Amino acid sequence: MIDRFLKVRENSEQLCKPLITEDYSVQASEFVSPPKWHLAHTTWFWEEFVLTKYATAYTVYDEDFSFLFNSYYNNVGTRVLRPSRGLMTRPSVNEVYKYRKYVTDAMVAFLNTNLNEEILAIIEIGLNHEEQHQELLVYDIKYILGNQPTFPVYENSFKTKAETQEENFIKIKAGLYEIGHQESTFCFDNELGKHKVYVGDFEISNKLVTNRDYLEFVMTGGYQDFNFWHDEGWSWVNTNKIEAPLYWYKIDNEWWNYTLNGLDKVALDLPVMHISFYEAFAYSQWKGCRLPTEFEWEIASDQLQWGQLWEWTNSAYLAYPGFNKSPGALGEYNGKFMINQMILRGGSVATPEGHSRKTYRNFFHPNMRWQFNGIRLAK
Incomplete structure (x- = not known):
């Protein structure tokens, strides 16, 4: 479980490696979320639904982050409206990566404890949730770069192939x-x-x-x-x-x-x-x-x-x-x-x-x- 968790967390960050800092906060359309927001939101998910509920003595990284990086969970509380995600220059990209490390380290420590079936089920949802956001992250990065006047190149491993079978x-x-x-x-x-x-x-x-x-x-x-x-x-x-x-x-x-x-x-x-x-x-x-x-x-x-x-x-x-x-x-x-x-x-x-x-x-x-x-x- 720990290996899988770390692999999922690392993949989110690898998707952002080709970006420059200025790319992280752009919201090119209302339906697009900035890469920085994806990285923070998928971190907030672990903090909100696992660590604050089940990890003893866990200290929330920043009380404001639930408001900034909640997506649509009304039961959790108020949040920044989706069209405004691209207006947030704070926290910085560097701070978001610090937030990710803080929560990832706390999750690894938590995963080393005895976990019941209820917690394991939530962790499974969390892994799939972050994987969903990884795909959305690719869509959003392409939309951000595809609306740049110079059409920048991203390190593309997401290539479709021609189907060679005869159509029937x-x-x-x-x-x-x-x-x-x-x-x-x-x-x-x-x-x-x-x-x-x-x-x-x-x-x-x-x-x-x-x-x-x-x-x-x-x-x-x-x-x-x-x-x-x-x-x-x-x-x-x-x-x-x-x-x-x-x-x-x-x-x-x-x-x-x-x-x-x-x-x-x-x-x-x-x-x-x-x-x-x-x-x-x-x-x-x-x-x-x-x-x-x-x-x-x-x-x-x-x-x-x-x-x-x-x-x-x-x-x-x-x-x-x-x-x-x-x-x-x-x-x-x-x-x-x-x-x-x-x-x-x-x-x-x-x-x-x-x-x-x-x-x-x-x-x-x-x-x-x-x-x-x-x-x-x-x-």
């Missing part, structure tokens, strides 16, 4: 299937409530949609034809003057996109990424197909090569039968977000190793596209 649609027969987490391993509460669903015959693509595929949609006027779009999506396209995926730029009649390696020509054989649900749906309509439901995706997952990009489904984020929120602050973790969000399944190249599974239910608002996501078609 896998046929799945109608039937009653069991959905939800069924193993004794860790999962989040929104994966629980094992239940049966009936699905009709369907087919699902064995490949993600490529940049080449999506570019055809762009070039043939897909963003100008309302027939392919939800009304809300059409309004989003026109209000925000959307003409292509996030980070795509047309320069001298050629399409380029910002990657963590800087500005490159769009690689046609790579999976298209940084797509909103609105765009994924519109593309599927243009192709005469649809997006799979999350149940269809889970049923077919053992026959798919998934994990490069989170995949939009046509399922709203709702509770499974029998879902119950845990009492207290940790009960706010998933349940209160079950409205106006869509499910993504799978994982991405930015997902920490071992963090995802086929029952994992990621969720975002349909307009969000800074996460590493893509499209898989169904019919």
Whole structure:
């Protein structure tokens, strides 16, 4: 447990190694959190939910940090509003790293004591929580750097690969299937409530949609034809003057996109990424197909090569039968977000190793596209 804890803590800091000090406090959009905030928030989580509750004689590092680095836990108390995270020049980056070491050292000492099952369960949530923030940290770093006028290079190990298998649609027969987490391993509460669903015959693509595929949609006027779009999506396209995926730029009649390696020509054989649900749906309509439901995706997952990009489904984020929120602050973790969000399944190249599974239910608002996501078609 100690080795795993230290590995997770170290990974958060390694993700920030390529940054300069000025990068740490930037909030390039309301939905982006500064890297400094991620480092402090994931530290506050251990302090708030483990050390102050269970470690004897633990002294809080700084009483103000709960207000500064709480995210959305109303049960814990008031907090800095999300749009204001980038206004905090204090504490300094150096102070945040001191805070991390202070809490990490205290956690290692605590992990060397006898821990009961209740505490171990909270520690498991804490590890997965920090891993979630590591992926968000990659998204946010890319958004911060991708909005710099010089498109800086980050030390990029988060590269997608071209899928080489011949494209075809896998046929799945109608039937009653069991959905939800069924193993004794860790999962989040929104994966629980094992239940049966009936699905009709369907087919699902064995490949993600490529940049080449999506570019055809762009070039043939897909963003100008309302027939392919939800009304809300059409309004989003026109209000925000959307003409292509996030980070795509047309320069001298050629399409380029910002990657963590800087500005490159769009690689046609790579999976298209940084797509909103609105765009994924519109593309599927243009192709005469649809997006799979999350149940269809889970049923077919053992026959798919998934994990490069989170995949939009046509399922709203709702509770499974029998879902119950845990009492207290940790009960706010998933349940209160079950409205106006869509499910993504799978994982991405930015997902920490071992963090995802086929029952994992990621969720975002349909307009969000800074996460590493893509499209898989169904019919």
